[in-house]
Amino acid sequence: MTDLMIDVAGLSKSFTLHQQGGVRLPVLDRVDLRVGAGECVVLRGPSGAGKSSLLRCLYGNYLADTGSVRVRGPDGWVDVAAAGPRAILQLRRGTLGYVSQFLRAIPRVPAEQVVAQPAIDAGTPPDTACARARELLARLNIPERLWHLPPATFSGGEQQRVNVARSFARDYPILLLDEPTASLDPENKRVVVELTEAARQRGAAIVGIFHDAEVREAVASRVLDLPARAEAA
């Protein structure tokens, strides 16, 4: 494999619910995953198999119990499972793009700004970042009259598309996509497939969850099957 970008080894993750008498829910059990630049690995498995949890461990949003979650940043490999908050935030700024299942709207910030902000934070001139943001919003069929409004009042599908635009507005070396096509119509699904494929071709390492089998087949270089897990231990 050329240019390995993600190297997950022996990752286990469980939740201990202290409010429920300390019941422990295992989610991931010794998962290995290696992804190279220009590869799109699709996670497949039944609901509860830990697909989203694996993406969240890669993003530093969930803590790993054991194992390593190494990603390649600009200054070399970083083990997200062991890195401090500052190192993880730095990775998120330059390396890790993440599309979650819903947009966390910020009061008063217009859609165009939401999409352009990550690029501006990374030093792209605001004019360039905003032009790119408008191009993506148009491509994802967000009506122009909405661009200057905060997305809090948008429909679910519109919010999801703003969210997608935000993550494709920068050329992240690693993209984590958690059902980016959920709640989208066929036309917009096709756009997301095209954006994902273009990102892969420019060399992004992509890990994604796509429930739609057709979408999955269109974007996947490889599929990783995650087995269903027992409910509790």
Next chain:
Amino acid sequence: MSGYGADAPILIADELRHSFGRVPALQGVSFDLHPGEVLGVVGESGSGKTTLVRALSGELVPQGGRVLYRDREGELLDLHALPEGRRRRLYRTDLGTVRQNPRDGLRMTVSAGANVGERLMALGQRHYGSIRAQAEDWLARVEVDPDRLDDVPAQLSGGMQQRLQIARNLVSGPRLVFMDEPTAGLDVSVQARLLDLLRGLVADLGLAVVLVTHDLGVARLLAHRLMVMQHGEVVETGLTDQVLDDPQHAYAQLLVSSILPV
């Protein structure tokens, strides 16, 4: 959020301890804060978070431990051990404190302009026209109509008073600001505006902030990192979204699960 610096810590809380009678409020609280970093301190009433901000902001001398501030020259200063004059000066120039109740952070008997100008005068500025111009500029930045420059705080709404308090603190170009529940007690719509304003100012100015709040939504929006306190102890600390989405400690889990979803 941008401006997340990688330099040496600007603030070090080292084993802070304090009790009120037999009630411990701080039981060995330590943390580092870096330039441009926003640290959220969350916990319920009685967790010690207000005592912490009072100890940091110089309002209370902790019975144990040190508060170390790294000044513009890179020298680490033990704030509570500094000569009174030097300490007061730092708190009026490099450091700021935004209190929950604007009445505690403003001088209620002088005009909005004088409230903002006070720190400039502490810095030695004497030119009335220049101070007035800077005060006007800062009122505009915190979205208070500069026409209100000559009003006293009592003539302003609660949200405006809070924004005035922020301008009063930021006018001197501080590097480190302590905020104690800055949005509590405001209407929700007013809160959203203030939050957005704070978010922008903190990022633009690259401020380091210790933000005490009981509102986890506020913490999620503004803080890079969270510290969860209970009974005067830090029970959990980490990246903000990690602590909120995957809390480890029993009390942190209780706190997160107690918010009503919106």
